[in-house]
Structures are given as structure tokens and as C-alpha cells.
């Protein structure tokens with residue numbers, strides 16, 4: 001019988017962010033972790049107060065939900081490694097739910113690498129790193145899981161932020177819009193802060209002002225439901241300073257670059273799964 005509600009294989013950037021959310025949500029005593037380099041999992045476990053084990057098989061044996069937090073090219077090897085234990089446990093009537101966060105890797109290929117006679121319930125998710133502080137956006141592809149188990153997963157991970165259940169046919173595209181966008185936003189913010197520094201604002205203050213402005217703008221879009229174009233218009237006074245900045249961004253091709261960035265990441269997601 002499982003001892004922990006959720007176990008993590010791989011505590012890198014994304015895995016660790018979700019470990020933090022799970023520990024806050026259901027308490028660290030229900031969370032177990034492991035990692036290729038054990039010291040990484042041990043440091044996280046020490047910080048969060050959750051348990052650590054030394055092998056991937058042990059995580060499977062001891063957990064109900066098994067989070068696969070390794071890179072897409074490592075996932076097949078991990079699936080082949082844990083498959084016998086998944087079978088042994090499910091043959092004994094235990095419920096095991098596999099949760100993959102690997103970009104581009106389809107449910108079909110997950111089952112192929114597991115190569116088990118019966119399909120265990122599995123979820124494909126696309127989270128992002130702001131999950132560590134409760135501001136994440138996690139897409140859930142729920143096709144291979146009973147709705148009750150998806151509900152349970154959302155409850156366990158409730159402290160990670162928002163969820164949306166969406167068909168796997170949109171995984172690569174929607175995953176680019178949630179998983180990759182934080183990196184684009186950091187780049188944008190770094191550039192804005194550089195501009196403020198160039199204009200004479202001290203670096204630390206520039207970062208704070210820019211980050212709070214971006215946070216406020218994003219919150220306004222979500223909470224007001226207004227189109228970002230309308231909100232932009234409301235900030236641009238005729239003949240004012242903001243519209244000058246807007247025209248500089250357009251000169252630099254900001255919107256076109258954003259379109260290409262998300263579309264390019266979506267395309268790469270598609271290739272990662274092949």
C-alpha cells in the first residue's frame with residue numbers, strides 16, 4: 001500500500017517547483033522525492049520537510065501519484081525502468097497514476113515505453129515554474145484518467161496556481177503558451193529594466209518597478225477580462241510618453257517577435273515528442 005500521496009522522480013527546475021506546491025498544499029509528510037543526483041533531492045527535502053528515497057522504483061512503490069520530472073529524452077529510460085514496479089503494484093490492486101510533464105511527449109508514447117499489458121491511469125501536464133509560488137498555469141490533458149483522479153490531482157496541487165483541462169491535440173501549442181512564456185517574460189523584463197537603468201534608475205529599483213508593473217498589467221488582463229489592446233490604449237495619452245515607447249517597441253518588431261517565439265516553441269514541442 002502506498003505511503004505517500006505524491007512522489008517526484010526528478011527534482012530539477014520544474015519538479016522542484018511542483019514539490020514546493022504539493023508540500024504547501026497537502027503537507028510535506030505526504031510527499032516523497034528522488035533525483036539522479038541524490039544531494040539535489042536531499043537539499044529540497046530538507047528545506048520542505050518532505051521525505052527522500054534513493055531510487056525511482058521506491059518512489060513508485062510508495063506513492064499514489066508519480067510525477068515524472070525528467071527531461072523528455074530521459075523519460076523513455078525512466079518509464080522502462082519503473083514499468084515492472086508499476087505492474088507489480090497494480091497487480092496487487094494498488095492504484096498508480098503516472099503524471100508526465102515532459103514537453104512534447106504524447107500519452108501514446110508514454111504507454112509504448114511502459115509496455116505493460118494493461119494501461120494504468122496517466123496524466124500529461126504542462127506546468128510552469130511560477131507554480132513554486134502559487135502563480136503557475138498548469139495545463140492538464142486528462143484523456144487517460146478518470147475525472148475523479150484529475151480532481152484529486154488538482155486538489156493535491158492546488159497551491160501551484162491555476163489549472164485548465166484541455167485536449168491533448170492542443171498540447172504542443174498550449175504548452176508553449178504556458179510552459180515557455182515565463183522565459184520570454186523574464187527577457188522582456190530584463191530589457192525594460194536595462195532601459196530604466198540607462199535612463200538613470202538604480203538597478204534594484206528598476207527591477208522592482210518593472211516586475212510590479214508587469215505583474216499588475218497581467219493581473220488586470222486576467223481580472224478585468226479586457227483585451228490587452230484596450231488596456232494599452234487606456235495608458236497611452238495622445239502625444240504622451242507611453243505612445244512614444246509603444247512606437248519604439250513596434251519599430252523593434254516586439255509583437256512579431258512574440259508571435260514567432262510562441263509558434264517556434266510550439267513547433268519544437270512537436271519535434272521533442274518524435
Ligand SMILES: NC(=O)c1ccc[n+]([C@@H]2O[C@H](COP(=O)([O-])OP(=O)(O)OC[C@H]3O[C@@H](n4cnc5c(N)ncnc54)[C@H](OP(=O)(O)O)[C@@H]3O)[C@@H](O)[C@H]2O)c1
Pocket residue numbers: 009010011012013014015034035036037038040056068069070071072074078101102103126127128129179180
Ligand atoms: N523548466 C520549465 O519551465 C518546464 C516547464 C514545463 C515542463 N517542463 C518539463 O519538465 C521536465 C523537467 O524539466 P526541468 O527544466 O526541470 O529540467 P532539469 O532542471 O534538468 O530537471 C531534470 C531533473 O531530472 C533529474 N534526472 C535526470 N535523470 C534522472 C533519472 N534517471 N532519474 C531521476 N532523476 C533524473 C536531473 O537530475 P541531475 O541534475 O542530477 O541529472 C534533474 O534534477 C522536462 O520534461 C520539461 O519538458 C519544464
